[in-house]
């Protein structure tokens with residue numbers, strides 16, 4: 001059942017308040033106040049949909065109170081109530097945003113109608129507020145963090161490509177770099193944004209399922225088909241955007257059928273003789289080079305040209321290291337809200353660790369890392385010990401400046417890698433006062449890994 005709409009009567013005339021309250025109470029939830037001060041308090045407390053506001057209040061002019069009521073969020077719809085001689089004030093009240101006015105003594109029929117209209121207005125304004133908040137939420141959802149030039153270039157290309165309602169966009173990049181987020185951004189910035197965004201991951205289903213998911217089927221089209229038939233994703237996305245993730249895994253027969261749909265804008269659901277018309281844009285994503293797949297004969301070239309009118313390459317996180325900390329902070333804030341934690345920031349040492357890690361799982365891995373920290377720890381700063389689990393994955397980390405200086409003295413002839421590692425470990429061990437834990441920290445490897453390698457190189461007793 002819908003909750004009753006709330007009306008607040010602010011009027012110093014007890015008789016008037018009582019009569020109005022009795023009249024409205026059967027349909028609405030009614031509160032009353034005899035002064036401006038009390039009325040404002042009640043408005044803050046109860047968030048009424050409608051305020052019936054007397055212009056001539058004892059402690060403050062109704063016009064001033066109107067300003068204060070309008071500054072509330074959400075702000076109520078206000079109908080002014082006035083004695084006949086105050087009609088000039090009414091003009092001012094309307095200018096300040098009052099919805100309507102009533103003159104005392106009120107005519108009940110007119111009163112009822114005015115209240116009804118005012119409440120309709122309140123519902124509409126609530127709906128507009130709700131939609132506005134939804135748009136803001138969507139913007140926050142789609143917020144893309146990153147300022148590396150290659151990332152900004154990709155973002156600019158995505159926004160430009162969204163201006164066309166039809167151009168196929170192919171997003172390429174490693175897993176977790178943000179391809180789906182970009183696909184959603186393109187959709188929501190495009191002329192198709194009021195229509196659905198429908199996603200299909202081509203890597204996770206068998207060829208038969210992909211075909212039936214995309215095209216849908218008639219009742220009893222094949223063994224196992226649901227008796228009532230099923231609408232396909234092409235139809236579900238009509239007017240909007242179809243996102244094909246891992247498009248490289250689209251089975252050959254489906255590639256041919258999809259090309260026909262894109263060219264002719266119509267198709268037959270499986271087992272059906274009734275044509276369906278669809279108008280969609282396809283955004284696809286892939287973490288291998290799709291053109292190479294074409295050259296290897298694994299993907300149709302004609303479909304490639306349809307899907308890849310615009311190609312956007314999203315760089316891996318390790319190639320845009322300056323984005324790591326802003327992204328980590330962005331996730332920290334989001335996750336603080338989600339888990340009601342109070343992390344303020346990331347300590348400089350922990351920032352160093354995050355910056356130097358290789359992030360094979362890209363932004364998704366960074367997000368999961370921050371989620372793990374926020375969920376499990378209860379502090380105000382992210383500290384290196386919160387990130388201990390990142391250490392074993394340090395392979396592929398580019399050398400720090402000091403490491404580079406060290407490497408600049410490489411011998412001319414040759415340097416077998418194992419020999420170099422043995423020398424580094426030995427030198428580090430000496431430098432750290434032959435303390436294994438210290439040496440492990442210095443080399444940023446777990447202690448057991450150091451012990452294992454020292455044994456391997458016979459460094460134990462040196």
Ligand SMILES: Nc1ncnc2c1ncn2[C@@H]1O[C@H](COP(=O)(O)OP(=O)(O)OP(=O)(O)O)[C@@H](O)[C@H]1O
Pocket residue numbers: 143144145146173174175176177178179180181182245285287327363364367
């Ligand atoms: N630039 C960014 N700003 C904010 N969040 C991001 C950014 N890039 C990626 N993300 C977030 O990282 C996660 C992974 O992104 P997404 O799913 O879009 O990656 P993907 O490339 O489609 O991955 P896959 O190839 O595995 O499907 C999501 O939670 C996404 O919201």
